[in-house]
Amino acid sequence: MNTQQLLEEAKVAREMAYAPYSKFKVGAAIETVDGKIYKGCNIENAAYSMCNCAERTALFKAISEGDQEFKALAVVADTNRPVPPCGACRQVIAELCPIDMKVILSNLKGDIQELTVEELLPGAFSPEDLNE
Numbered sequence: 001m002n003t004q005q006l007l008e009e010a011k012v013a014r015e016m017a018y019a020p021y022s023k024f025k026v027g028a029a030i031e032t033v034d035g036k037i038y039k040g041c042n043i044e045n046a047a048y049s050m051c052n053c054a055e056r057t058a059l060f061k062a063i064s065e066g067d068q069e070f071k072a073l074a075v076v077a078d079t080n081r082p083v084p085p086c087g088a089c090r091q092v093i094a095e096l097c098p099i100d101m102k103v104i105l106s107n108l109k110g111d112i113q114e115l116t117v118e119e120l121l122p123g124a125f126s127p128e129d130l131n132e
């Protein structure tokens, strides 16, 4: 799947957002190495701290369905610049995705920023740091 196609999937996911508090809809789509797509939207809660971002929804769906190898992640929101994932999502992405995996950030105007997981969270705390 190419960049535009993965972004289209993220836009479809964005329409599913449950965001009655922020009214800020976000969509994400993660592609597995064997070409499967998992879509995710943000899901808010009246207890605000329970809100889940689109990126984590997509990743957690994939992991919970048995997929752990990923090729690319696309995220889209109605932002002026390509939507920047929050710190929590950067940490989760760094844990679950290859360090050199492509992350495609975009907005509804069609601006696109492509970066790697390493660029998204340089020096992320990782499983290797646990020195078990």
Ligand SMILES: O=c1ccn([C@H]2C[C@H](O)[C@@H](CO)O2)c(=O)[nH]1
Residues within 6 Å of the ligand: 019, 022, 024, 025, 026, 041, 042, 043, 044, 051, 052, 053, 054, 055, 075, 083, 084, 085, 086, 089
């Ligand atoms: O990259 C981002 C940034 C924000 N949000 C969600 C969290 C919350 O529901 C709303 C406002 O922060 O947007 C995401 O899903 N992904």
Ligand SMILES: [Zn+2]
Residues within 6 Å of the ligand: 053, 054, 055, 056, 085, 086, 087, 088, 089, 090
């Ligand atoms: Zn987030």
